[in-house]
Amino acid sequence: MPSAPRKPRVRTFDSAKVRAALQGQVRALRDVVAVVCAEPDAQVLLAARTRLGEWTVRELIVHLVGALELLPDRLAERREPPARAGAGLLDYVGGVASRAAEVADSTVAGAAAFATADPDAVAEALDRAGERLLAAVAETDPATLIPTAFGTMTVADFMVTRLVETVVHADDLADATGVAVRHDRQALxxxxxxxxxxxxxxxxxxxxxxxxxxxxxxxxxxxxxxxxxxxxxxxxxxxxxxxxxxxxxxxxxxxxxxxxxxxxxxxxxxxxxxxxxx
Structure with missing residues (x-):
């Protein structure tokens, strides 16, 4: 007779290891974008379609800039600290699909500012976003609470969501451009x-x-x-x-x-x- 399903175990992640993994994965991501933007045909590569529907490589990089800047932006916007975390990592995984249209619209809008930017400017934007994120996680207590689209989360959990963004989209970039990515092992x-x-x-x-x-x-x-x-x-x-x-x-x-x-x-x-x- 089938047994009753057990309550799923929600894993916790060591914040120091996550911070180190994020540093390594941001570096890997920046390396891919630097190679793409340094190619003689960089404009063609940036205009290439990705496996993400209508998104081009340029739009995917713009999305990544926003994904990297989201944590420092949330920290800068914080006013009254929330009382407690109301969302966790499984809320993030379960909620991403429902926000797909909103994310797509904001990415297209953000890409308009980079529509005529030369490849060096695109690479520099990603570099700056990566530096902002890494500075923020280095200076912030992982237990700090921040508002997100999925509910109030700890910085520790939100760092893990940034690992998801950087790993998954670095793979998207590699697929679209043919430039291999060396994922950070702990991020993967x-x-x-x-x-x-x-x-x-x-x-x-x-x-x-x-x-x-x-x-x-x-x-x-x-x-x-x-x-x-x-x-x-x-x-x-x-x-x-x-x-x-x-x-x-x-x-x-x-x-x-x-x-x-x-x-x-x-x-x-x-x-x-x-x-x-x-």
Whole structure:
């Protein structure tokens, strides 16, 4: 008889490690943009379409500038400190899709200011945004509360959301431009774990084990719970493929056919739960 789904465990992240990971991932992101903007055909690359619908590479970089500046902006705007945190990381993952149209509109509006900017100016804007973010996280107590679109969050949690933005969109840039990105290992680990936890929260249970070595293992999906030995239903993939599946950048069927994902057992199809964040 199927066991009742367990309450999902929400992982906590060490703020010092997150801060270091953010520094490394911002550096990786800046390196990609610097290479793109230094190419002889940089204007062509900036005008290229990305896998994000109508967004060009230039618009994606503008979005990243805004994503990096959001934390220092929220800190600067703070007046009366909120009494307590009302939102966490799973609220962020669950709320991103509902804000997609708003984010798209603000990105297009922001890109208008960079429509005629030369590539050096685009790279410099990202550099400045990265410096502002890193200065803010270095100077701020991680327990500080700030208002966000998802509710009041701690700076510690909001830093993790910036890891999601920088990892996912650095991969988008690499896909659009062909410029390889060297993700910070701890940044990749944190994003992998957060999205694995989000799956376990969305589909609680213990009938399927999802493995994303070397960073995450979670159990999910209602049904008979496995307790020992080799699990009968197992999904396994690498971190970047998992992130792409969880964010709608890759399709389950295509990943299976390309052997980027293995799924064994009659319950191992988790495609209906994906994507988690779009």
């Amino acid at each position: 680990a944190a994003v992998t774990r957060l999205l694995a936890d989000a799956l376990a929260a969305k589909a609680p249970g213990g009938s399927v084990e999802v493995r994303v070595p070397p960073f995450a293992v979670v159990q999910c999906m209602a049904g008979p719970r496995h307790t020992r030995g080799t699990p009968p239903n197992v999904v396994e993939t690498d971190p970047l493929t998992w992130i792409r599946l969880a964010t709608g950048r890759a399709e389950w069927a295509a990943a299976l056919s390309e052997a980027a994902v293995t799924a064994s057992g009659e319950r191992a199809d988790i495609s209906e739960q994906l994507p988690l964040l779009t």
